Amino acid sequence: MATDHEAIAEGPQDPRRRDYLQIGAVAFAGVGVGVIALPLINQMNPSADVLAASSTEVDISAIQPGQAIKTTFRKQPLFVRNLTPKEIEEADAVPVSSLRDPQTLEQRTKAGKTNWLITLGVCTHLGCVPLGAGEGENKGPFGGYFCPCHGSAYDTAGRIRQGPAPTNLVVPDYEFTSDTVVTVG
Ligand code: FES
Numbered sequence: 001m002a003t004d005h006e007a008i009a010e011g012p013q014d015p016r017r018r019d020y021l022q023i024g025a026v027a028f029a030g031v032g033v034g035v036i037a038l039p040l041i042n043q044m045n046p047s048a049d050v051l052a053a054s055s056t057e058v059d060i061s062a063i064q065p066g067q068a069i070k071t072t073f074r075k076q077p078l079f080v081r082n083l084t085p086k087e088i089e090e091a092d093a094v095p096v097s098s099l100r101d102p103q104t105l106e107q108r109t110k111a112g113k114t115n116w117l118i119t120l121g122v123c124t125h126l127g128c129v130p131l132g133a134g135e136g137e138n139k140g141p142f143g144g145y146f147c148p149c150h151g152s153a154y155d156t157a158g159r160i161r162q163g164p165a166p167t168n169l170v171v172p173d174y175e176f177t178s179d180t181v182v183t184v185g
Pocket residue numbers: 123124125126127128147148149150151152163164165
């Protein structure tokens with residue numbers, strides 16, 4: 001014959017025991033979902049070859065000082081520009097505190113390679129492609145890039161200096177994989 005204690009602990013009608021069983025079942029189901037979800041989440045992580053495809057290698061060996069090229073990075077225009085010493089001086093001469101989006105040229109380039117300005121070719125106003133990277137294109141009043149859509153003007157560091165664009169041209173992640181090759185992304 002069951003004691004009162006056993007009747008409470010083991011009785012099939014005991015509501016508390018039912019609760020435990022239900023909580024256990026829910027917890028087990030949760031673990032099950034986790035076990036199923038993990039491989040799915042792992043499948044969603046980009047594989048190494050997808051990551052490699054999303055980065056872009058740019059050969060910069062033929063870009064002379066004062067020249068720039070337009071290429072693409074993840075389907076967006078990318079400007080790679082080799083600044084002249086004069087363009088570097090002009091960028092460095094601007095008081096950073098006077099800028100709408102305060103950044104030095106040094107902060108926007110790699111150490112020891114401040115002549116290489118690498119930015120997206122996408123105006124930060126409404127996304128037009130600014131002029132200035134192509135031979136003979138209008139570089140605007142600050143000698144960098146000029147957006148023909150609404151007149152935003154960027155300087156030789158790709159910083160916004162005039163017009164409606166709120167921020168500087170975006171510098172993507174990149175690294176020099178050799179003296180003549182840059183891997184963007
Ligand atoms: S999109 Fe460039 S100024 Fe408007």
